[in-house]
Amino acid sequence: MxxxxxxxxxxxxxxxxxxxxxxxxxxxxxxDPSYDPELMVSxxxxxxxxxxxxxxxxxxxxxxxxxxxxKALTGAPVAGGPGxxxxxxxxLADGDRIGFxxxxxxxxxxxxxxxxxxxxxTEPFSAGLTGDLLFVGKVGGTGSDADARQEWDSLxxxxxxxxxxxxLWPGHDYGARPSSTVAWERASNPFLxxxxxxxxxxxxxxxxxxxxxNGLK
Numbered sequence: 001m002x003x004x005x006x007x008x009x010x011x012x013x014x015x016x017x018x019x020x021x022x023x024x025x026x027x028x029x030x031x032d033p034s035y036d037p038e039l040m041v042s043x044x045x046x047x048x049x050x051x052x053x054x055x056x057x058x059x060x061x062x063x064x065x066x067x068x069x070x071k072a073l074t075g076a077p078v079a080g081g082p083g084x085x086x087x088x089x090x091x092l093a094d095g096d097r098i099g100f101x102x103x104x105x106x107x108x109x110x111x112x113x114x115x116x117x118x119x120x121x122t123e124p125f126s127a128g129l130t131g132d133l134l135f136v137g138k139v140g141g142t143g144s145d146a147d148a149r150q151e152w153d154s155l156x157x158x159x160x161x162x163x164x165x166x167x168l169w170p171g172h173d174y175g176a177r178p179s180s181t182v183a184w185e186r187a188s189n190p191f192l193x194x195x196x197x198x199x200x201x202x203x204x205x206x207x208x209x210x211x212x213x214n215g216l217k
Contacts, residue, residue, distance in 0.1 A: 013172060023047065024078060030051055031055045032057055032064075037069040044066075052076055103125075106120065121162060
């Protein structure tokens, strides 16, 4: 296949990194190489890809701590969202596209879990990289009710903008499966089933007890 998409377990707290590429063009992108940039680069080499960009879904250290090593190994620039703690070679704005061969990733600025958070949707295959915004069956942590309200808005923006058939690939292996779809999460994720933001805030506050009542880890 020409389009390359690898979900790579990179250590840390069940972190995922991602390798995307165009085999024919020989170009690829790393997303959140974090704890094992050497493994990510070796996967790119095995696929015959030159890395042209290193992306972060957000600047928390468990997603960005591999940036320096990945850049040293590949020479590729590092890019992230507005407010990323850096250092970055490029700050991405909402709607920016990052190309690799004939394919691209489109960036959505989706704050809430943190101010700089980005989600990416591959074009044309609709594989969505959600970082720590949306997990399988869960959502990202927030530090305040204001952050949670912002996260609610970001989640529902993706539900509106991304097709139901889009696959979802999170930043951690926190759910029952390593990936999902928009339709599946819309139908089963308890946070996305909340009728309004008030119920969302209530569930966030009650989450430990909710997990216990429902046998969730």
